[in-house]
Amino acid sequence: MRLARYLLVSIVWSASLVVAAPRAGTTEMVTVDSTLQLDLYEVTNEQIAAFLNDVGNRRVKGVAHVEMTSGHVLLEEKDGVFQPKPDAAKHPAVEVSFAGAKAYCEWAGKRLPTEAEWLMACEGPEHLTFPWGHHLRIARPEALRRANIFGDVDGFLRTAPVGSFPHGRSVYGVWDMGGNVWEWAISESGQPRLRGGSWINGKTLAQCSKSNDMGSSHSYIKGNSVGLRCAQ
Ligand SMILES: [Ca+2]
Numbered sequence: 001m002r003l004a005r006y007l008l009v010s011i012v013w014s015a016s017l018v019v020a021a022p023r024a025g026t027t028e029m030v031t032v033d034s035t036l037q038l039d040l041y042e043v044t045n046e047q048i049a050a051f052l053n054d055v056g057n058r059r060v061k062g063v064a065h066v067e068m069t070s071g072h073v074l075l076e077e078k079d080g081v082f083q084p085k086p087d088a089a090k091h092p093a094v095e096v097s098f099a100g101a102k103a104y105c106e107w108a109g110k111r112l113p114t115e116a117e118w119l120m121a122c123e124g125p126e127h128l129t130f131p132w133g134h135h136l137r138i139a140r141p142e143a144l145r146r147a148n149i150f151g152d153v154d155g156f157l158r159t160a161p162v163g164s165f166p167h168g169r170s171v172y173g174v175w176d177m178g179g180n181v182w183e184w185a186i187s188e189s190g191q192p193r194l195r196g197g198s199w200i201n202g203k204t205l206a207q208c209s210k211s212n213d214m215g216s217s218h219s220y221i222k223g224n225s226v227g228l229r230c231a232q
Helices: 002-017 045-055 098-107 115-123 141-145
Strands: 029-033 036-039 075-078 081-084 182-186 192-195
Touching (some): 045 075, 045 081, 045 098
Antiparallel strands (some): 075 081, 182 192
C-alpha cells in the first residue's frame, strides 16, 4: 500500500515537472487548487493579436479563429499584421471561435478549462451565485462595480478593459468571470460551452451556474460577446 502510494506521488510529481510554462505575455494566472490555474483576466486583444501574428488566422471547418469580417471585432489587420483597434488592447478579445480559443490556449502553453473547473473557480467552496457573492442589486451603487453587463449604468456600453471591476473578483481573485465577455469552456462530454454572461446580457446569465452555447434560443448570444480565458 505504501509502495503504491509512493509510486502514485512520484508519478504525479514527475508529471508536474513536464507541464509547459505559459508563453511570455500570457503568464498572469491564479492558483485555484493544486490541479488548476486559471488566467487572472480574460484574454485581451493584445494577446490574441500576438497569437494571430504567430500562427495566422486559420480556419477550422470553415470557421476562422477570429471572425475578422465582423464589424464588432476589436482587431484590425494592416499589411498582414494583426493589431488591436485604437484603445482596445486591454479589452477582451471577441469574435473568437471555439477552435480559435482552443488554439490560442495551446499556443500560450495552456488549455481551455472544463465547465466543472470554470464553475469551481467562479463559485468557490461556498457555492456563490455570482463570483463575488450571492447578489447583484443593480439599484445599489456598489453593484455597478461588480460586473459589466447589459446597459451602461456600470460605466461600459460594450466591452470593458479587463480588470475594471475590483469588487467583482471571485474568491480566488479571478477578474470578470461575471459579465464582460462569454468564456469558452469544455463540457463533461467534450462539447463547446459558454460561461459567465457578457456585456450584452443581463445579470442572470452572469451567474456562475449558467451555461450556454452559440445556438441558445433563450438568450442573446453572438460572436461580438464571445471571448475566452485559459487554464493550466
Ligand atoms: Ca455594461
